[in-house]
Amino acid sequence: MISVKNLSHIYSNNDKLAINDISFEITKGETFGFLGPSGAGKSTTQGILTGLLKLQKGDVQVAGYDMNKVDNKRFNKIGVSFEQSNVYSKLTAKENLEFYSKLFDVPTRDPEELIKLVGLEGKENDRAGSFSKGMKHRLTFARSMINNPELWFLDEPTTGLDPTIAATIKNIINEQKAKGVTTFLTTHNMYIADELCDRVAFIIDGHIKLIDTPKNLKMQYGKKLVDIEYVDGNEVKKETLKLIDDKDKKRMYEIINNYTIQTMHSKEATLEEIFIQVTGRGLI
Amino acid sequence: MIKKMFIIFGRDFLSSRRDALAIYIIVVPLILAVVIALFAPGLNDTTVNIAMLESDNALHIEYIEQYAKVEVFKNIEEVERRVNKRDEMAGIIPLGDGYEIILQGNEAELIEMYAVMLNSFYDLRLTKEETTATMISFGRTVPPLKAKLTNMLISMTIMLSGMLIAISIVEEKNDDTINAVNVTPISQMGFIIGKSLLGSSVAMISIIGAIFITGFYNVNWVMIVVIGFCSMILSLVIGFLQGINSEDFMEAAAGVKMLMLPIAGSIAGYELLSDKWQWTMYWSPFYWAYKANDLILAQTADWPTILLCTGLVVLSSAIVFILFLPRIRKGLS
Ligand SMILES: Nc1ncnc2c1ncn2[C@@H]1O[C@H](COP(=O)(O)OP(=O)(O)OP(=O)(O)O)[C@@H](O)[C@H]1O
Numbered sequence: 001m002i003s004v005k006n007l008s009h010i011y012s013n014n015d016k017l018a019i020n021d022i023s024f025e026i027t028k029g030e031t032f033g034f035l036g037p038s039g040a041g042k043s044t045t046q047g048i049l050t051g052l053l054k055l056q057k058g059d060v061q062v063a064g065y066d067m068n069k070v071d072n073k074r075f076n077k078i079g080v081s082f083e084q085s086n087v088y089s090k091l092t093a094k095e096n097l098e099f100y101s102k103l104f105d106v107p108t109r110d111p112e113e114l115i116k117l118v119g120l121e122g123k124e125n126d127r128a129g130s131f132s133k134g135m136k137h138r139l140t141f142a143r144s145m146i147n148n149p150e151l152w153f154l155d156e157p158t159t160g161l162d163p164t165i166a167a168t169i170k171n172i173i174n175e176q177k178a179k180g181v182t183t184f185l186t187t188h189n190m191y192i193a194d195e196l197c198d199r200v201a202f203i204i205d206g207h208i209k210l211i212d213t214p215k216n217l218k219m220q221y222g223k224k225l226v227d228i229e230y231v232d233g234n235e236v237k238k239e240t241l242k243l244i245d246d247k248d249k250k251r252m253y254e255i256i257n258n259y260t261i262q263t264m265h266s267k268e269a270t271l272e273e274i275f276i277q278v279t280g281r282g283l284i
Numbered sequence: 285m286i287k288k289m290f291i292i293f294g295r296d297f298l299s300s301r302r303d304a305l306a307i308y309i310i311v312v313p314l315i316l317a318v319v320i321a322l323f324a325p326g327l328n329d330t331t332v333n334i335a336m337l338e339s340d341n342a343l344h345i346e347y348i349e350q351y352a353k354v355e356v357f358k359n360i361e362e363v364e365r366r367v368n369k370r371d372e373m374a375g376i377i378p379l380g381d382g383y384e385i386i387l388q389g390n391e392a393e394l395i396e397m398y399a400v401m402l403n404s405f406y407d408l409r410l411t412k413e414e415t416t417a418t419m420i421s422f423g424r425t426v427p428p429l430k431a432k433l434t435n436m437l438i439s440m441t442i443m444l445s446g447m448l449i450a451i452s453i454v455e456e457k458n459d460d461t462i463n464a465v466n467v468t469p470i471s472q473m474g475f476i477i478g479k480s481l482l483g484s485s486v487a488m489i490s491i492i493g494a495i496f497i498t499g500f501y502n503v504n505w506v507m508i509v510v511i512g513f514c515s516m517i518l519s520l521v522i523g524f525l526q527g528i529n530s531e532d533f534m535e536a537a538a539g540v541k542m543l544m545l546p547i548a549g550s551i552a553g554y555e556l557l558s559d560k561w562q563w564t565m566y567w568s569p570f571y572w573a574y575k576a577n578d579l580i581l582a583q584t585a586d587w588p589t590i591l592l593c594t595g596l597v598v599l600s601s602a603i604v605f606i607l608f609l610p611r612i613r614k615g616l617s
């Protein structure tokens with residue numbers, strides 16, 4: 001569905017490469033997670049794949065279209081939800097979706113049904129300008145589904161939403177997945193990524209560090225982690241150590257020998273911890 | 285694609301109905317037209333009144349009646365009394381071999397000229413077919429002040445339509461919705477044209493409405509539409525550029541208002557400069573648009589002149605448009 005080869009991108013007002021020689025493939029029906037800290041280049045990648053940013057260097061095929069050629073027809077197959085919500089403030093929720101649906105050449109979904117789906121029932125006829133940030137974000141998300149896309153780009157679909165609504169969004173993504181929709185999911189939320197994604201890519205400073213299934217990553221990096229809480233002076237400190245790493249093992253002896261241990265248990269690594277291990281950086 | 289352009293248009297219209305500034309821009313030209321109509325009363329009354337003698341040659345009276353409103357009187361005293369009444373009226377009475385024109389003294393030059401001309405035409409026995417062209421250009425049947433005001437209103441309307449476009453572009457920018465439209469099947473050119481429709485149609489309706497309200501029913505409407513449409517193009521380009529370069533509505537409106545300068549300059553140049561210096565205004569499309577409208581409103585326009593003016597307006601608009609198209613495209617992506 002998506003094939004990216006040696007893609008690089010640089011913004012004209014920035015001398016650092018925002019994307020530096022990345023390659024990956026996404027197969028039909030797959031949910032592909034794009035994970036990385038702020039400024040890693042996630043939105044830039046989505047921008048290129050959706051054609052909003054001009055392809056500068058590399059080979060990119062999206063839904064059977066070569067991104068070097070402009071063909072607006074391809075958008076009939078594609079849905080895009082943006083990181084920053086973007087709906088017309090002067091139009092009501094329903095008017096926003098109605099307007100948008102008319103721009104497509106394919107059958108579209110019922111605006112009211114979509115509004116209901118994202119939990120905005122009763123707000124159909126309110127102007128989007130009066131919506132909270134989270135509500136606008138949900139409307140943007142709902143809009144991305146209006147043309148029954150085969151390929152779906154989601155840039156931070158759950159950011160800024162409360163956990164219940166985030167769960168609703170997650171369920172919607174799962175339903176779409178069951179229908180065979182291919183999803184390119186950009187997120188900071190490792191739990192969502194873990195649950196939804198068939199494969200994830202870790203991206204940092206414009207490079208992809210690895211691509212694998214969450215399951216493989218956990219097999220490889222998981223299990224052998226130990227959380228230790230110990231008392232140092234008046235403070236309780238916490239460290240997470242890898243049992244396979246010699247340096248970490250030495251550190252564990254050190255702690256056991258020198259401090260009072262409060263708790264200590266081994267656990268499965270979360271995707272977030274794996275990310276930190278692999279990239280040496282947090283996700284924020 | 286045409287259908288989608290109208291969808292964009294429909295949305296713009298919906299938005300502008302909810303925007304005070306946009307509504308203001310739409311209604312202001314019509315209000316001003318009403319003001320012009322009210323403050324220049326009777327100026328539409330283009331008929332020239334002629335008082336004649338009952339005893340005059342019946343053929344003569346009949347001839348004059350074709351071109352003026354004739355009232356007949358029994359004797360010269362009655363004709364003189366009638367002419368001396370307050371309204372504009374000229375008397376034509378036989379005197380020896382020829383005729384005498386009686387005027388009150390404060391009649392417009394126009395009336396005098398008209399009466400004289402009319403009478404000479406009769407002397408020459410010119411038929412209507414032969415004379416129409418000369419008669420109109422001499423007769424300037426249209427009151428100049430009202431035509432000038434209406435023409436200025438048209439120029440202003442064209443500028444306002446640019447402002448309307450700028451406002452709707454700024455709306456898209458503020459809401460960041462251009463990106464959303466850019467991931468739908470509508471092409472960028474389709475979007476640009478769709479976005480122009482509101483400004484264009486409002487301008488067209490306002491121009492036609494203004495001319496109608498001020499009472500110039502007899503103008504050549506085709507010419508009005510042609511020149512109106514073409515002079516709008518420039519305003520559209522400027523509206524787009526201003527919209528793209530502005531952060532909020534006020535900034536966009538203020539930017540488009542800068543157009544006032546060349547517009548006012550062109551009007552002043554056309555009206556005040558002597559023929560020898562008219563060429564100094566030739567660069568300005570507003571000059572050509574104003575000139576064309578001036579001729580159309582005075583009903584002295586002919587197609588070659590109008591097409592020349594239109595061509596020059598389109599040419600300068602096209603130059604600006606082509607020069608800035610990359611900027612517009614970039615700003616909308
Ligand atoms: N419009 C722009 N102009 C210049 N530089 C930009 C622009 N947009 C992004 N960048 C730069 O490109 C890099 C990648 O940005 P990008 O928005 O793709 O990151 P991201 O991974 O989506 O981050 P976040 O998680 O904060 O959304 C950053 O270094 C950023 O500063």
Ligand SMILES: [Mg+2]
Binds near residue numbers: 043083
């Ligand atoms: Mg981003």
